[in-house]
Amino acid sequence: MQRPLGAQIAHMLKSRGVDTVFGIPGVHNIEMYRGMEQAGLRHVLARHEQGAGFMADGYTRATGRPGVCTLITGPGVLNALTALGQSYSDSVPVLALASCLDETAARRGQLHQMRDQRAAAGTVCAWSEVARDAATAYALIDRALGEFGSARPRPRAIHLPIATLGAPADAPPAAPARAARPEATHAQVTAVVDAVLAAERPLFVFGGGALGGADVVPDLLRQTGAASFTTYAARGIVPPGHPAHFGAFLARPDSARVAAQADLVIALGTELSEVDLWRDALGHDCPTIRVDIDPEILTACGPRDMPILGDAGALMRALAIAIPARTEDRAPCWDLDEIAHTRARWRAEVMAERPGVVETAEALRDAMPDDAMIWSDMTQFAYGATEVWDMPRPGHWHHPYGFGTLGYALPAAIGGAVARPGLPTVAILGDYGLQYTLPELGTAVELGLPLPILVWDNAQLGEIRDAMVAAQIAPTAVVARNPDFLALARAYGAHATQPDTLDALKAALVQAFTADRPTLIRMTPAML
Template sequence: MTDRPLGAQISHMLRARGVEVIFGIPGVHNVEMYRGIETAGITHVLARHEQGAGFMADGYARASGKPGVCYLITGPGLCNAMTALGQAYSDSAPVLAISSCLDEADARRGQLHQMRDQRAAAETVCDWSAEARSPEAAYALIDRAFSEFATARPRPKHLQVPIALAGRNAPPAPARPAASGLPQVSHGDLSMAITRILAAKKPLFVFGGGARAGAGAVPDILRQTGAASFVTYAGRGIVPPGTPLFFGSTLARPDSAQVAAEADLVIAIGTELSEVDLWRDHLGHDCPTIRVDIDAEVLAACGAGDMPLLGDAGAFLRAMAVAIPARVEDRAPCWDAAEVDRTRARWRAEIDAERPGILPVADALRAVMPEDAMIYSDMTQFAYAVKEVWDMPRPGHWHHPYGFGTLGYALPAAIGGAVARRGKPTVAILGDYGFQYTVQELGTAVELGLPLPILIWDNAKLGEIEAAMIASQIAPNAVVARNPDFLALARAYGAGAKEPETLSALQQALLAAFDAPGPTVIRMTRALAG
């Protein structure tokens, strides 16, 4: 326990708080942050762009359940990562970005990497952004970030450390403070909620990503209450495939509003029911709602007659599954199971017609995808179609840039996920245009020797934007770009490259990529569907 430069002390502190991996790019301004990484026993992953480092930290956090950390330089380094931090904020990923900053930015102009207000810029995409002006402040802010990750809705935080301060000797960080947990719904509120649910004739559950920790209790709850259910995109896997009365992740279907209108009670667990969940202003119900969430802002949307419950959705579900059998036996549902099945089949046909050629390819991939595979997708037509019909066998195993909706997410996020899950299957799915946003991170995947299948849906255009223009009666323009030879590009980086011509060959290529010594780019086109 000796004095070291503050930059080194921060790395040692992070290791003591459980951080094993940091993503980033060193520079002259943040070099002191790198003094202590190896001696602290932390692995550093060298990204090719700060945006990639931010996405990797996001992907690592989603895969591991632990905070993802990235080191950034002053000015452009932080700015480059702000897109990734905005995505982490939108999707509730616990990312801690630590950057250098100028010692003084007001009295002097023309300094390297200078911004007018770097801290305020980061605050626009983070939960908070703060500057540490002493070692004690740096330690306190790091512990504040980790405490908030564990006790509230996890969202990115930014800490900046002045260059000179990072190089000055500082005492070690204090011991880790006692941990606390998420807020809990009271026993009284739990009892009242169960009473209302059991009194409903046609209860409808909507499970969001915030309910993942209670997924094991969901089948029992649905059986006990006779309820129908939806999941949001982020909640896929919470309701197991084949569960009776399960409408899937199809809330974006316009006439799902008619289903919601049939319910006499909606129970929304761990979901905002936001625009990117529904693609309309309202779920469609006119009955009371029980909402369970750890974010008070979400609960503020409740109206008269609704029941907002601030607390951990996972613990709430587990408690329900124990408490309900003590009151009643399983209830016969009032929902029509055959009608649910017909509705899902009709919606699948709609999706297939809207984006032809995608679902047969997705079905072939799903048939051979390992059950424990973790999938990261990008903003691409392939993902838009598939996330409505691919029922995941496990929760928290398909990650997508839902809210912020940035291109370029999938590849670096999948790298972060693969680093967190060494030895387990991880997949990236992206479009030809989005791949080019962060293609340089292929070098990182090769460098790390990650057996990562990278599935590129290549329609040689911005297909979704072209469709939107046509729907708006706009002559399509600026939607076709010259693509590189993706397979040659992959080989140039040292990655594998495949272009299967049949669905069977695609399946073989995917399985082979899981056993490869490095990443494999697999190009897919509509021709695969025949």
């Protein structure tokens, strides 16, 4: 049957597996809302389009399914670009559906008019296209959903003219078949097995793109005798306390010394980027096997390296089958006592650099359920915690790594909590970052989410202050007058508390998981 295109799109999304949409209705995009209720889509009302984009990002990270946000023309799109940029940086498949003006070449002075909305969104999305008819809109939606599962899953933006959204349209076609991600060939798997078994000191580096093979990681380390690191995004892929694991300490300068001891590095699903290493290179001088679904990453390989375009998790599972067919488990190739000593030394460095963070993080870790999913912000507390906090399972701590956006944690955790009803979800952020997206607390209260919001309040931009001091710059503009966070939270209708000891902090966290609404928990160095 014919419906206005906006309503048809709602039904199409539902038929393609989408169940939740995040956004704010506006005069230009109201046709997108005509069919939502009838189609059975849940709409979560954000307080700002940036929040809607972050919520869609958090929903996606929690479920693995594409998050969808609806945006209005012009300023609505621009407000969401920060969130889409974060999704692009962290390979998160978010679909942004935005209204746009019907014509901009001849007319000026229209509501929400900007010079080139499509191009603006294209700066932070894998692609950004305008659909001027129903057939194009359907094709672009299916193209986006198909590419999310077969290529690097970055955000896509589709812009829909206002008149087109309201015009009658035929129903969308049936869902097309979707391609799978590329996988390593049999010859490539054999070559990797040969190289790993020939190495005397192999070193695995697991990235966020390797989470699909998490179940075989203990087998791989046992079969190969290798040691391992993880990037921040891959924390939990190696079981906590594994004796051959150096942890998520790649950013420690001394990790370059460790990498230099390897005679083969196997980098799985990681860019080894600046925000992974905080230096130019890993530090090794040996061949590297690099496995990634993004061909651009593989162009950085050297003449001795082995680039493999394919899904890292699938290759890991293939190795776990192929290696036992060739040989028995190998003895550890690295000194396990030295690994333990090195990890302890790096932990001590974090304690010295960021006083109070390690003790507080470890108290929270002890009280945190194993299935808790955590979203953190750009805050000094998270920088330290992500190094020392061993996660019990992978894919359960999400951080705005590459783009580095302040204000990410609260709305993204809301999206995650919506995606995981009945399961523990946590936001961790700093006193400054909270103020970027604080109004989204209203959404969490409306939804009745039992969301602990842990705020590290040191009353300043502590990381920037330390950077200024290290650069011999007099600390400037790093102290701002904070509001009464507890009163603000209560004004929104949330619970609020300020523990005075680490034991009280743990008790507050446990209580927040069973509350009838979110709880803001203010953490200060005075707890220690």
